[in-house]
Amino acid sequence: MSAADPRVPDATPRASTLKAGSIGTAGIVFFVVAAAAPLAATLGAGPVVFIFGGPGAPAMYLIASLALLLFAVGFAAMSRYVTNAGGFAAFVSWGLGRWAGYAAAGVALLAYLGMFLGISAQFATFVSDLANRFFGWSIPWQAAIVVGVIIIGALGYRDIRVSAILLGVLLVLEVLILLVFDFAVLFQGGTAGVNLDSFTPANIFTPTMGLALLFAFSCFVGFEATTLYGEEARDPKRTVPRATYIAVVAIGVIYTLTMWALALAYGTGDVQDAAMEDPVGFVLNATTVYLGPWATVLMEVLVLTSLLAVLLSFQNALSRYVYSLGRAGFLAKGLGVTHPKHRSPGRASLTVTVVILIALGAFMLAGADPFSVIYMWMIGTGTLGVLVLQASGAAAVVVYLRRNAKQEGWWKGFIAPGLGGILLVIAVVLAVTNFDALIDSTGFITVLLPALYLVAIAVGLIVGAARKVEDLRRDYLPEQADDAVPAPQPGA
Secondary structure, eight states: OOSSOTTSGGGSOGGGSOOTTOBOHHHHHHHHHHHHOHHHHHHHTHHHHHHHHGGGHHHHHHHHHHHHHHHHHHHHHHHTTOOOTTHHHHHHHHHHOHHHHHHHHHHHHHHHHHHHHHHHHHHHHHHHHHHHHHHOOOOOHHHHHHHHHHHHHHHHHSOHHHHHHHHHHHHHHHHHHHHHHHHHHHHHTTTTOSOOGGGSHHHHSOTTHHHHHHHHHHTTTTGGGGGGGGGGBSSHHHHHHHHHHHHHHHHHHHHHHHHHHHHHHHOTTTHHHHHHHOTTTHHHHHHHHHTOHHHHHHHHHHHHHHHHHHHHHHHHHHHHHHHHHHHTTSSOGGGGOOOTTTOSOHHHHHHHHHHHHHHHHHHHHTTOOIIIIIIHHHHHHHHHHHHHHHHHHHHHHHHHHHHHOGGGHHIIIIIHHHHHHHHHHHHHHHHHHTHHHHHTOOSTHHHHHHHHHHHHHHHHHHHHHHSOOOOTTOOOOOSSOOOSSOOOOOOO
16 A cells, blocks of 8 residues: 555545546446346346246346345445445455455456457347348448447447436336336236246256356346446445445346246246247247237347447446556556546546457457357356456455454355355356356367466466556545545455
8 A cells, every 4th residue: 555545535646536426326226237238138048047947047037136135245345445446356456465356357357358249249240130120221240340339439438427328218218128028927917827936946946957047147247347436426335335236136126027927928837948949039929929019129129229238338347447457557557547528437448449349350350250159259258257256256355344344244244245155156166167058169169268267367467466556455535535434454
């Protein structure tokens, strides 16, 4: 730590601080829930969870949401002491030490980059398909992906409030269509009446429950990003914990309710077969039956806005990781400077956009298929990395709170995050051992992609040792001081 107290607001130069007070609880929730992509994930991962989990698929989402809610108890408690745009890299550093923080930084950059690349390819595929079916236009996916990335990059470059407003509108639209479908099924009674068969032990504990649970966990990727916006939040010591709880509960309720509605729509005895026969049309076919063709068309269009919201959310998250690591000296110092007008991570955002375009250009030159290669491979890789970050974060929360904030008690400081962490470790093990199913590929690539994280960890440690890195544990408070919770010094 530097001699000057980094918790004194004026100790951090204005050029190196994000715009304080520019986002509230609702804005953070929008970013986090949008990253989970309720509509796109329902159409994409939902059928897969039913294929492996059968009628018990809704329970998989409920189990995942309860696990993350347990983790969120300690996560939210620690966020009252740590305010840093470094997200999990900073959390891990505070809890497990600076070297673990360097390793986490490497994992975070690869994970979020993978998520963005995969989702951008999915977006481009949908754009090309819908333009051809609705208007007869032939739009190359390469053009769609480049234009999309540039637009998202421009939005991420500006004041975060612009992104928050846009995300709010897009998120409300996609959640509304899902809720309309859910209640339409419930009011019409589904195929065989409303029941709770999906939540019975016989339907939950099946031989392929692990795979179903893995894909359910993958749909929650992004919830951990609440801490990334702490420096820009109004009253961050209260806003970030509140947003974390709201986001986890909201995502869990939306997924569980929608999966239950789908199980009722097809009937618990037939839903697994329906998912296996037509996974692509699984959700849309049910929407047509219970709402009509108009809703199906609207849902297809809203998938595009859902994916745009995801891209915007991950672009903002990745930019803040790069910005915070630049400010700490882990990456080039110039990346840790904010825009003079917007007080956004402008340089980091531009750098992220350029790196993404270069990576996508490499895939294009290699002739990679946008869906089966870029989307599947990168989403699988990103999901594995985020699960590793979440599990590492759970360990960091337990160590930090027991060492520095015992006043939080055993439930918040040990039991809840510990139980959540155990379930997250199980999810990581499932992701590694079933990586071929996660990326829908076989062969050497199923070993190579997970191994990239060993490279990312090694690079993180080497960079941390080679560069003069300021402690990632440095706490950056927004300009308005919040003395409600003192920030304990990190342990030895």
